[in-house]
Amino acid sequence: MADQAYMAGCAALAAGKLDEVLQSLNVSLSKCPPDQTSAVAKLHSLISLTSQQLQKSTS
Template sequence: MGWGDWSVYDGVKTIPRSPEALMAEIDAAIAALEYARAAAAAATTTAADEPCPSPPSPPQQYDARLADEAYREGCAALAAGKLDEALQSLQISLSKCPPNKTSALAKLRSLISLTSHQVHHHHHRPPPPPPRRRRRRDRLRLLLLHLEASDQSRFK
């Protein structure tokens, strides 16, 4: 077995920049694998199982259209600076996104992670420092005016 046969990086296209992005990709891969296994198990029904009447199917848990609408609302809320609303919409989008949409799931998880991080920092941010009475530039102007006034009065 030679070294050129296989590498752990064969399937890697990009390396995530943050641990949150890596975890989102891992979660998406796990969800896709679980979905594929469940679909394969459902497809391998035997002939003996066929005659039994199947129970009515439950309402569809995933809805790509609703997921897309919630995603758009979340992005609009992010653009407007409404972090709590954005987080809620993105979480709805994640819950409605079909598991076979792995890249969308990874993107949503990453956005949710970033948004929740921003919400946490926004709510726990210390108050801004009190404004300085005069900036350095203003103090220099006042000093120059004072010097000019004192120079003019000295020659009178």
């Protein structure tokens, strides 16, 4: 499930739909096994970057 949500986030990113990216990445993070520390860190980083971009695009 985490992989599917991540892939959906990547597709949304390619389509420029930042709100959908954020939603998909958060779902992926919630489903990601906590022992997958590098994946969790990557998701946190992508969520942070996407949030920043979303804030820039709405201001």
